[in-house]
Amino acid sequence: MNELASLGIILFFALLAGHLVKIVKVPEVTGYILAGVAVGPSFLGWITHENLASLEVFSEVALGLILFSIGSVFEFTAFRHMARRAVLITVFESLLAGSIVTAGMLAVGQRWDISLLLGAISMETAAATTLMVLRENNATGELTDTLKGLIAINNICCLIGFSLVAAVVDLSIRSSSPDAALGQALYESLYPLVWQMTGSVALGFLIGVLLSYWSSHIEEQGETLILMAGAVLLCVGFSDWLELSPLIASLAVGATMVNLTEHSRKLFNALSRTDPPLYAIFFVIAGADMNIAALPTLGLLGLVYVAGRAAGKLIGTRAGAKYAGASEVVQKFLGLTTLAQAGLAIGLVLVTNQRFPELGAKIATIVLAAVAIFELVGPLATKFALSRSGETRPQSTEPAVLLD
């Protein structure tokens, strides 16, 4: 099947699945993902691996848009009030999840480098999935605000943690080779960490300034959309080209824009009216790409990963929220909303495969199988937490205003 036909199938199935899951009160995201699993190579095979590869660009753009939206969390005046809490909770839950997974892997006899890399990857919470559930449920309130801040910081935290661990692993491999020069090894190991942080923020900042400046001269919604799409594509494209993190760069674009222009709300509103098809494509592709066949291979290591991560997230958020003085609702339910795992974790698996081919296979098997579980359980848990905390609102007929 060619790419356009597979795109059509994706959209129709997304729509169908979206309607079906509403009957059983399951989040739309789960419906999209299940639709993807059904039409993907795991089951019907209507969408092949080749189709998925050529549709990859849609995923990248959709992820860029999602992170761009999340970047608006960093609006200076609003973030000032919640920064301490969000940072504290994120550090608690990320470090605890990473530590428990690492310790668990070491306990079952895994190598230290594999254990550390798995620990670092386990820190991530899926930004796109969680945000979509928030949006679908029109969620507002303390839990929602804390979660938005947490997602943004969590992804940065995970990327820093992974880069540090990768640098240590890289350094240990380089220093053990007989012709290693320590200075060069140190430089090549630490460079990606520094470059990905500073370079991505710099790129996002520049594109954010461009977007802010230009948007103040545009009135028509159509032009606004063209500008937004251009900015996101530019951001993702340049990030790939310069080997930066599209995730941090997109966050930086959103953060810059929300702080530099009074039109940001207009831009985000314009975006929220037009992006549903892209998000549907993103999640169906994510489902189709999911390696369901790998689930039976999960084994003991997979169970340690899933259980360790879930325990770390649940205990870490509760402890962090208590320490930061958050309300009882946040303490009780925030953990459930952080379970979803996808985008960045899969990206980090690919990076592991490239940088450490000898470790990549085992890590990929564990993480990809675990992602299949978390991506199905995560949205359900998030929706449950939002409902129980009373932060869901009925959908208005007007399109939702995103992250205001």
Next chain:
Amino acid sequence: MPDTFQRKYVVALCGVAVAILGIGAWLRPKKAAPKPPSSSETANLQRLVRREELRNMGTFFAEKAWSFGEHLRFVPETGANGVYWGRLGQVLSSGRDLPLEAIQTNATPTPPPEALVESDGGRWLLLVWIEAGQRQLEWTAGLDGGRRDSSCDGVKYRELIVNTALTPTMRGAAAFDLDGVLIGVVAQCGGTLHVVSAPSFRALLDGFGDPAKRLRAKYGVVAEVQEGPTPSLLIREVSLSGKGYLAGLRAGEKAPKGITTIPELLDSLQAAKPVQDEGLEPLAGPESGQAIAVQPGSPAAQLGLRTGDRLVRPSLLLLKRYLKTKPPSAGGPVMVVYERDGIQYAKPMEAGNAK
């Protein structure tokens, strides 16, 4: 823009961002070349490729082999295959005694002008030869696993590592890559067959071009020039299974009268070859169960052998010696075993039995 972010700060920050991107991109470490696959991984891949594709590629290989076949001839002088190649200017074949022999021929060689260069391993190769009995072209596909150093009777050469079994009928077979470039020739050194890499042809031809080496390799004779008022050639060693022994040379004796140099001895042995004939000539075929041609009225014919019989034992060389010098009387009669129309016969050959 909001007042809190004054324009000049934004401009300054943009400058910093551009500087970060510029410097960062400039400082990016150069990417190392991708690691080549390990030898075991390559071998696995090669096995996989061979197993999966051989069936489909059979027709393709057959077409290629037939097109390369124009370079091949059967060479009666060596009883083996020979290959014409533009740069060789002669037919290159592998004898039983010399690994490679360049033989002058009147046949017009087909002249592809490609140089004989060392090619990289890890590619398909086709071994093409003429099956002596049927005089038909045969081929087999294999993988060129690279080169290794080897030596034959002290002469160093490069050998192709191939994953194909080499059988005696393939002596002198040519190894081509799929582009039709000659990359090697199957040569016999001692009792074993090797594929000699093309750039080593010259080394082997030159190495065995040394008359002393040639005399030893081809006739099993080591000779030494005796200086003095009347120079002579002393036979130092003679291999009992060599052609020199059959020609009547004996260790410790002097070379026949008039022969004072090794090249002269070589010439005389070469000239003597048709004379020292016991009525037996090998037809090309495997070493064991070798087909023979028998001249009517010859000692071999008197023994009961006929053209087309396959000699099982003793070896052809030994039988020739027995026909000429009689078998040793100790140990009873020698049994000559031969195969005719698929049935083996044995004939006793008593001392003095054959004349």
